[in-house]
Amino acid sequence: MSEQLSLSAETRDRVGKGASRALRREGRVPAVIYGNKQDPVSIHVEEKALVKALMTGHFFNSVVMVEGAAKSAVRTLPKDVAFDPVTDRPVHVDFLRISEHAKVTVAVPVVFSDEEESRGIKRGGVLNIVRHELELVCDAAEIPEQIEISLKGLDIGDSVHISQVKLPKGTASAIDDRDFTVATLIAPSAMKSEVQEAAAEEAALAEEAAAEHAAEAEATEGGAPEGETAGETPAEGEGEAKGE
Structure with a gap:
């Protein structure tokens, strides 16, 4: 309290x-x-x-x-x-x-624990805190000093929503129309960079393959010089005047 x-x-x-x-x-x-x-x-x-x-x-x-x-x-x-x-x-x-037992709305700070038991943090993940405080409705005589959230078992890509937060008895979230995010565990910058590089390389390869396919299609469907049939060559001397 x-x-x-x-x-x-x-x-x-x-x-x-x-x-x-x-x-x-x-x-x-x-x-x-x-x-x-x-x-x-x-x-x-x-x-x-x-x-x-x-x-x-x-x-x-x-x-x-x-x-x-x-x-x-x-x-x-x-x-x-x-x-x-x-x-x-x-x-x-x-x-x-x-009054002593009035229902009040207060902003209570959030603290995180069990970082050493988070697989994502061990892998270099970064805790992205979306809400540093929670708007709570509680008894004026029982206002919590802080809300503790365990990171045990969380991996990169996992999120903590308000529905997963254990609130003190008699306390409720002032926001009750959605299951909002409190924090997420995101990949470190190095890991993000590797993912971005891999995606860029894959896109470049796909673009190169598409260009090669377009060139092959053009050669097959109409790539011969104008006036010639694909696969044929002009006869020697064709077009020359007789006796020349």
Whole structure:
């Protein structure tokens, strides 16, 4: 289960660009808590504490208890963090207010194991990860920290689809209308090059054979010089005037 995080916050008396800029100069990040059929609450959190939470690597699939914004801690799920395009510092955060056992949709990172038991990887195959995260629907109190997928027995050309992934009990894929690909095991560049060279050689041979066949057909059907019959030669002296 994903770790539960905590952030201290204070309510904002003023909103707007000017007030937000003033907060950022003081090392605070404006934020809002919304959802669960309650009015939104404007707050601000300490930038250093927020960055530390972001650095855990599982901020967006963790329950964050926001303390100080109400009489009791507010259970939330981070939904969005806006960053400054120049400094890359966080400038605003959105928190979704949730109940303890609410059904939530989260992006959970994927990790792969048992590489040493994959025949394809032993042969030099390369793991092509199509989805680094899975969109999952689960209980807010049971959010998985990560989804582990075994590569045991996989060979070059094999794929891992969502139907093959073992999800925790009570967890389901948010995408349920297709059996999408999570990862594939592809041939290494050297093997690809050999296949491409073999295909090119085969195509060249086929083209050469086709050209030879066309030349033979032309010689058989109408290749003799105009006015002659194929297989015959003009008689000596034919066309010369008598007595010359």
